[in-house]
Amino acid sequence: MTALALLTFGEDGVATGHRLVDPDSPALAITELAATRGDGIFETVGLVGGRTLKLDRHLARFSSSARMLDLPAQDLAVWRAALRDVAASLDPGRASYVKLVLSRGVEGSGIPTGWAFGTAHESYDDVHRDGVRVTLLDRGYPHDVAQTSPWLLQGAKTLSYAVNRAAYREAARRDADDVIFTTSDGYLLEGPTSTIILRSGRTLRTSRTDLGILAGTTQAELFDWAATQGYTCTYDLLTPGDLADAQAAWLVSSVRLCAPVRSVDGAAKTVDADLTAAFNAHLRSLAG
Structure with a gap:
């Protein structure tokens, strides 16, 4: 089952309302800049029992991405x-997600296009139990690229995902399931669709958000919860050596939730089953 809502916009480019439409019917013009240029932003919001996970965090990041792309500030209530x-409109008995998309619109129109698309997704129970095999890939930028070259839009959640999809294909060629990007000067960044968390004792660490990476909504929620459980949570310049030395590691995201890392470039890593279960139980409890 899928569902689709198209947003309507005023002349100022701000969404004013929406209507549900048939998700199997044509909805976009062939000159839509989302399709021809990847010129837009999105957020993917997980659903549990039909209820949203961390919606306020997603909408805040949606607004931040819009600012970075010089798109009109939106009425988030719409x-x-x-x-x-x-x-x-989705089956509440299945784990699902809704993707919010804001595009610059049909080329030459000056009016954005937006939609919300929802669908069920596969079960990740096996991934939560067994973990993922990760490979490290150089993203090709130094760690300060967000400061030196802001026009590269590092840290915005844009529709331009060709590089991320290519990274997954490279991971498959290396007999891996997922990727952690590194900088050209040797620091850990993020996965193509996830944020990294490392554990050393009672300390949880993730990469600093000023490295041109997305501010992880799931990671931020887990850090808030972990702090109440007595963990120290830090944002650091992390290296592959930190990943190798960590007692456990995870890739976290809004749909897959918390996936433990079981190996890095073929080197086995211990899966912390208890903390993984606690992480995922907390995330599922947030649906509302």
């Missing part, structure tokens, strides 16, 4: 309503 109508 987007929230579209998401909830789409979510209500």
